[in-house]
Amino acid sequence: MSAASVPLTGLEFPQISAATRTLQERAHALIPGGAHTYAKGDDQYPIVAPPFIARGRGCHVWDLDGNRFIEYGMGLRAVGLGHAFPAVIEAVSRELGNGTNFVRPSPIEVAAAEEFLRCVPGLDMVKFAKNGSDATTAGVKLARAFTGRDLVAICADHPFFSTDDWFIGTTPMSAGIPAAIQGLTRKFRYNDAASLERLFQEHPGQIACVVLEAETSIAPQPGFLPAVRRLCDQHGALLMLDEMITGFRWDVGGAQKVHGLRPDLASFGKAIANGFSLGALAGRRDVMELGGLRHDKPRVFLLSTTHGAETHALAAAIATMQIYRREPVIETMYRQGERLRAGVNAAIARHAVEGCVEVMGRPCNLVFATRDPNRQPSQPYRTLFMQELIRRGVLAPSFVVSYSHSDDDIDRTIEAVDGALETYRRALSDGVEPYLVGRPVKPVFRTHN
Numbered sequence: 001m002s003a004a005s006v007p008l009t010g011l012e013f014p015q016i017s018a019a020t021r022t023l024q025e026r027a028h029a030l031i032p033g034g035a036h037t038y039a040k041g042d043d044q045y046p047i048v049a050p051p052f053i054a055r056g057r058g059c060h061v062w063d064l065d066g067n068r069f070i071e072y073g074m075g076l077r078a079v080g081l082g083h084a085f086p087a088v089i090e091a092v093s094r095e096l097g098n099g100t101n102f103v104r105p106s107p108i109e110v111a112a113a114e115e116f117l118r119c120v121p122g123l124d125m126v127k128f129a130k131n132g133s134d135a136t137t138a139g140v141k142l143a144r145a146f147t148g149r150d151l152v153a154i155c156a157d158h159p160f161f162s163t164d165d166w167f168i169g170t171t172p173m174s175a176g177i178p179a180a181i182q183g184l185t186r187k188f189r190y191n192d193a194a195s196l197e198r199l200f201q202e203h204p205g206q207i208a209c210v211v212l213e214a215e216t217s218i219a220p221q222p223g224f225l226p227a228v229r230r231l232c233d234q235h236g237a238l239l240m241l242d243e244m245i246t247g248f249r250w251d252v253g254g255a256q257k258v259h260g261l262r263p264d265l266a267s268f269g270k271a272i273a274n275g276f277s278l279g280a281l282a283g284r285r286d287v288m289e290l291g292g293l294r295h296d297k298p299r300v301f302l303l304s305t306t307h308g309a310e311t312h313a314l315a316a317a318i319a320t321m322q323i324y325r326r327e328p329v330i331e332t333m334y335r336q337g338e339r340l341r342a343g344v345n346a347a348i349a350r351h352a353v354e355g356c357v358e359v360m361g362r363p364c365n366l367v368f369a370t371r372d373p374n375r376q377p378s379q380p381y382r383t384l385f386m387q388e389l390i391r392r393g394v395l396a397p398s399f400v401v402s403y404s405h406s407d408d409d410i411d412r413t414i415e416a417v418d419g420a421l422e423t424y425r426r427a428l429s430d431g432v433e434p435y436l437v438g439r440p441v442k443p444v445f446r447t448h449n
């Protein structure tokens with residue numbers, strides 16, 4: 001469907017110049033997928049989306065052609081405070097002047113560990129990495145070494161744990177991963193303790209750890225998380241919480257604090273350094289210490305990379321964590337998310353699209369579902385919703401807010417949603433095709449392009 005055939009709404013799409021389109025082409029010629037992160041890729045966005053972002057400030061971003069957008073889910077939820085947040089930038093700039101990487105540790109490594117363990121009490125030790133996947137994978141390795149077992153139980157309803165084979169092998173994109181590796185990861189269902197119990201019964205004495213997020217857009221039913229803890233204890237497995245999204249968003253102390261859950265290991269990343277590259281594996285001293293020098297057991301090679309303790313990323317993390325502790329970051333994200341949810345729900349009711357568009361999750365981490373007239377999840381309708389938001393200056397793969405989303409940003413977003421839903425309503429009656437500019441988006445995890 002060409003742009004010319006789209007019913008007029010009186011609103012133009014942001015102009016994308018020929019030079020930007022040429023760069024987009026060049027990106028695909030040089031980089032598989034055209035981007036270094038799948039979730040940012042062209043197939044994830046409508047074709048009217050800005051192909052590149054040139055700069056950001058707070059929750060606003062500008063594309064290469066000068067179009068400005070209110071952005072949601074910034075940096076795949078890594079930029080919790082806001083783009084170019086001044087206090088973080090100042091801390092990083094100060095540290096850069098001292099050099100970034102030496103042959104021996106920098107004292108900032110200790111300071112960052114202290115600050116982290118202050119934020120997330122109940123964890124004894126922490127080791128930093130450059131991303132969350134490495135941290136989570138290191139947790140799996142530690143659990144295997146600690147328990148002497150090979151199998152890993154992961155929650156089937158949680159979309160992502162790591163870029164490594166033990167997890168990607170369980171997705172439809174498992175090409176290149178040996179079946180032997182795939183067979184070591186087993187799945188249970190969220191809010192279904194019996195499914196985890198069955199796994200333990202089917203594989204007695206073989207499951208090293210249970211990996212899950214404490215909560216996603218689905219909240220835990222009463223008793224579920226305590227049952228997971230109890231089953232792990234009963235069967236001698238470690239409980240590892242993935243706090244990549246929930247950490248520094250649900251609470252400064254993560255979802256474990258909100259739910260009063262005591263994990264053996266927990267992995268963090270994303271918002272911890274406001275967009276600078278940092279992940280963290282933290283946990284019980286007796287488990288974590290296997291990666292250290294103070295034991296006589298077999299040594300575990302735990303998270304040791306050349307860039308692991310890059311000093312300016314640690315400076316970013318310290319500044320970020322201090323801001324989270326001192327300022328109402330979490331409260332603001334909840335408040336703005338709640339305001340957004342209320343406005344979007346009112347617009348959904350006004351356009352009578354209940355059941356087809358739905359806002360879900362905690363206010364600090366809202367996502368939306370887009371469904372077709374038969375109430376089935378629909379990528380074409382997702383594309384249409386995102387397309388119509390882009391037309392109105394909102395770039396929103398989710399409704400995940402940051403500390404920088406102001407009342408005005410939220411109000412403008414609600415207005416944009418209102419306009420987008422008018423088109424959505426018409427598409428539900430007429431079919432989505434006449435309204436869609438270009439091909440629909442596709443999920444990352446698929447077997448073929």
Ligand SMILES: Cc1ncc(COP(=O)(O)O)c(C=O)c1O
Binds near residue numbers: 136
């Ligand atoms: C829940 C969850 N765990 C782990 C990861 C992996 O983190 P990273 O991309 O920093 O490796 C992600 C990334 O999106 C995630 O959402």
